[in-house]
Amino acid sequence: MLSIVILAIAAFVIVSTEFLIVGLLPAMAVDLGVSVPLAGQLVTLFAFTVMLFGPPLTLLLSHLNRKALFVAIMGVFALANALAALAPNLWVLGVARFIPALLLPVFWGTASETATRLVAPAQAGTAVARVYLGITAALLFGIPIGTLAAGTIGWRGAFWGFALLSLLTAVLLAVCMPAQAKPQRxxxxxxxxxxxxxxxxxxxxxxxxxxxxxxxxxxxxxxxxxxxxxxxxxxxxxxxxxxxxxxxxxxxxxxxxxxxxxxxxxxxxxxxxxxxxxxxxxxxxxxxxxxxxxxxxxxxxxxxxxxxxxxxxxxxxxxxxxxxxxxxxxxxxxxxxxxxxxxxxxxxxxxxxxxxxxxxxxxxxxxxxxxxxxxxxxxx
Known part of the structure; x- marks a missing residue:
């Protein structure tokens, strides 16, 4: 189903954005004048933001129209990646990582639920697995490609690239994903x-x-x-x-x-x-x-x-x-x-x-x- 394929593409972009930084740490540390271990705390910041803020934000946002919510999330990822590309110091880069980390668990919770509602109950597991192909694709292609790109266009160029991918995914969701019934509040x-x-x-x-x-x-x-x-x-x-x-x-x-x-x-x-x-x-x-x-x-x-x-x-x-x-x-x-x-x-x-x-x-x-x-x- 087209909607599940589009959600898998969004998942690919989101997971690639989350883990892209792992391969960029050495270059980022040199450019921003900090140690690699200090720059590595951005990974910790992202993970613990997801852990702490995901449940309450999902409680607040789970009643929203799914299509509009997914488009908004990808739009935020586009802006956050652009901010990361422009970051003059580690503090601004931290903000650029904190913002998308707030919405990543909202996406996973609502996208998984949406996938199960798009198919018959007996196929719910298969539908979620297809969305999670985005994770596999990110591990297989997204993260290595981003790391290789950083070697040619720099770590800022890598973030610009994922900003563009996030924006294109938002457009794809807006144009191709059929309207979803608003969830019962x-x-x-x-x-x-x-x-x-x-x-x-x-x-x-x-x-x-x-x-x-x-x-x-x-x-x-x-x-x-x-x-x-x-x-x-x-x-x-x-x-x-x-x-x-x-x-x-x-x-x-x-x-x-x-x-x-x-x-x-x-x-x-x-x-x-x-x-x-x-x-x-x-x-x-x-x-x-x-x-x-x-x-x-x-x-x-x-x-x-x-x-x-x-x-x-x-x-x-x-x-x-x-x-x-x-x-x-x-x-x-x-x-x-x-x-x-x-x-x-x-x-x-x-x-x-x-x-x-x-x-x-x-x-x-x-x-x-x-x-x-x-x-x-x-x-x-």
Missing amino acids: MRIGQQIRILRDGAFQWHVALSVVVFTAMFTAYTYLAETLQKLAGVAPAHVGWWLMAFGAVGLLGNALAGKMMDRSPLRATVFFTALLGLGMAGAALVPGTLHWLVVALAAWGIAYTALFPVNQVRVMQAAPQAQAFAGTMNVSAANAGIGLGAVVGGLAIRHLGLPSLGFAAAGIAAVAVAMALAMVRRQAKKQ
């Missing part, structure tokens, strides 16, 4: 009532643990490839691109499995994730086994983005947009925790321990999910 009290639901709390907690497992190892994947697998620094980007390409299979599998049971899909893909991360730590010097381990890891990593989103949304059908945003906040909490846990593991146990530490967290998530499956079965 729910009182804030009605929506936040889901936070008192014990089952929903478990679903959000599971997302935190799953994303912590994912990013304990993924945050340092480039370092792992260089130091343990002996991949030349010039080739790391190609390995990461291949990791994202394999994820296309994970996205397709996720769509089919989510339509049956997103909770059981969480068990399967989290177990596969743990095996892949532990396998990569066991055989970093054996090329063919390393490729197998990374393939399993990449499939599970990409699949778990939409799987977690659909699982949490289905746990609160009466307030899906808010529930979806709660999952995005949980994911960002996990991303931050994963980076911290991974850093501690490297510092105290060494880089070879990283895959095992991440796999251990994945095992905790699998145990949680299996307990939830059993509880769900008893209720039925």
Whole structure:
């Protein structure tokens, strides 16, 4: 369906904008006269803004016309990227990163809900997975292309490029996306009532643990490839691109499995994730086994983005947009925790321990999910 394709394009631009800065940090730090670690705090600023402000803003905006909301969000991303391109110092750049971070979780919550409403209930998982193809495309093309562009047109030119992409996407949404029925306005009290639901709390907690497992190892994947697998620094980007390409299979599998049971899909893909991360730590010097381990890891990593989103949304059908945003906040909490846990593991146990530490967290998530499956079965 055209609307879902357009939402996937918007997702590509949004995720590329979020992670583009990772490849630009060295050049930005030099240009703005700050250290790389200080410039790196812009990544933290974005993640924690998403985590803290996403749920309340979704509560306030979820009643708005979806098409108008999506066009406005992409317009804000265009302006924010332009401001980043013009930023004279780190403070202005911080503002340019803070503003779009406010709206990113609003997009994910409402876009996921909109995708489920555009198709039959039995195809809801597949629809969300197709929107989440934007994430895979961003990891595969957007971030590497942006980083390469920075080497030719500078980091400011890269932000100008994404400002233009954001504007074009806003126009595409305005012209090609059919009008959507205005959602029924729910009182804030009605929506936040889901936070008192014990089952929903478990679903959000599971997302935190799953994303912590994912990013304990993924945050340092480039370092792992260089130091343990002996991949030349010039080739790391190609390995990461291949990791994202394999994820296309994970996205397709996720769509089919989510339509049956997103909770059981969480068990399967989290177990596969743990095996892949532990396998990569066991055989970093054996090329063919390393490729197998990374393939399993990449499939599970990409699949778990939409799987977690659909699982949490289905746990609160009466307030899906808010529930979806709660999952995005949980994911960002996990991303931050994963980076911290991974850093501690490297510092105290060494880089070879990283895959095992991440796999251990994945095992905790699998145990949680299996307990939830059993509880769900008893209720039925």
